[in-house]
Amino acid sequence: MITSTSNPQIKFLRSLYMQKYRNESGLFLIEGLKLVGQAFDSNAEIQQIIISPDLLISEYGQSLVERAQKTSIEILELSALVFESIARKDKPQGIAALVKQNWQSLSDKKLIKEEKILLLCVEAIQNPGNLGTILRSCDATGVSGLILLPNSTDPHDPAAVKASMGAIFTIPLYKLDYTQFISFIKGLNSFTILGTSDKARQNAFTYSYPNKILLLMGSEREGLSQELKDICDEMLRIPMLGECDSLNLSVATGIILYEIFNQHSGLTRNHD
Numbered sequence: 001m002i003t004s005t006s007n008p009q010i011k012f013l014r015s016l017y018m019q020k021y022r023n024e025s026g027l028f029l030i031e032g033l034k035l036v037g038q039a040f041d042s043n044a045e046i047q048q049i050i051i052s053p054d055l056l057i058s059e060y061g062q063s064l065v066e067r068a069q070k071t072s073i074e075i076l077e078l079s080a081l082v083f084e085s086i087a088r089k090d091k092p093q094g095i096a097a098l099v100k101q102n103w104q105s106l107s108d109k110k111l112i113k114e115e116k117i118l119l120l121c122v123e124a125i126q127n128p129g130n131l132g133t134i135l136r137s138c139d140a141t142g143v144s145g146l147i148l149l150p151n152s153t154d155p156h157d158p159a160a161v162k163a164s165m166g167a168i169f170t171i172p173l174y175k176l177d178y179t180q181f182i183s184f185i186k187g188l189n190s191f192t193i194l195g196t197s198d199k200a201r202q203n204a205f206t207y208s209y210p211n212k213i214l215l216l217m218g219s220e221r222e223g224l225s226q227e228l229k230d231i232c233d234e235m236l237r238i239p240m241l242g243e244c245d246s247l248n249l250s251v252a253t254g255i256i257l258y259e260i261f262n263q264h265s266g267l268t269r270n271h272d
């Protein structure tokens with residue numbers, strides 16, 4: 001059992017709260033029963049389970065340790081004080097995990113051959129909490145994958161992981177530069193590319209969504225860049241009352257995703 005907060009392994013675990021070290025190692029740290037359990041259930045590549053026997057008191061937590069033992073995952077035991085030094089929760093549950101990042105490749109053509117498919121692409125999203133919330137909405141509405149374009153925050157940031165509520169493990173993630181993205185969309189002949197703007201004429205709730213969609217959402221501050229607007233087949237707006245001229249990005253994305261989900265599921269409203 002590690003009892004010193006200056007232990008090199010503990011310093012490494014704490015370093016993973018910084019993107020530089022996550023990028024260098026290809027790893028990220030998760031904490032808590034729900035996230036560790038979801039990592040197991042999603043067959044994430046868990047490198048190490050970190051526990052504090054004094055803090056891990058739940059039967060479910062003990063079952064996760066047993067799953068790690070059965071699959072020969074390394075188990076690192078820490079004193080309560082040392083575990084608290086790597087924890088971000090106010091009342092840590094005594095379990096964390098070191099997990100390998102799982103970026104996907106869009107070269108797999110199976111992704112775009114489904115009869116109904118929705119891909120989401122986000123440009124320059126800055127707030128990790130927003131990104132985690134978007135991942136959670138993607139999971140709820142059956143999104144097939146999330147593409148992140150340059151200058152986007154890291155989905156493995158602790159705030160993003162926490163806000164995703166486990167969706168970090170259920171939604172395929174893709175990271176592309178603009179050249180790669182343009183090359184990708186050239187192969188999407190049967191897809192409709194949709195974007196959003198508060199200046200668009202088309203109401204997002206009266207638009208008839210096709211079966212294959214690539215939805216583009218812009219940054220919190222600037223919205224979609226003109227370059228991405230130019231490649232869209234249709235621009236949509238979310239109707240709003242009141243004096244504010246925009247919605248939180250994660251809220252706006254969730255609204256559009258659910259409208260598409262409703263229509264694809266046959267649950268859409270009848271419009272006047």
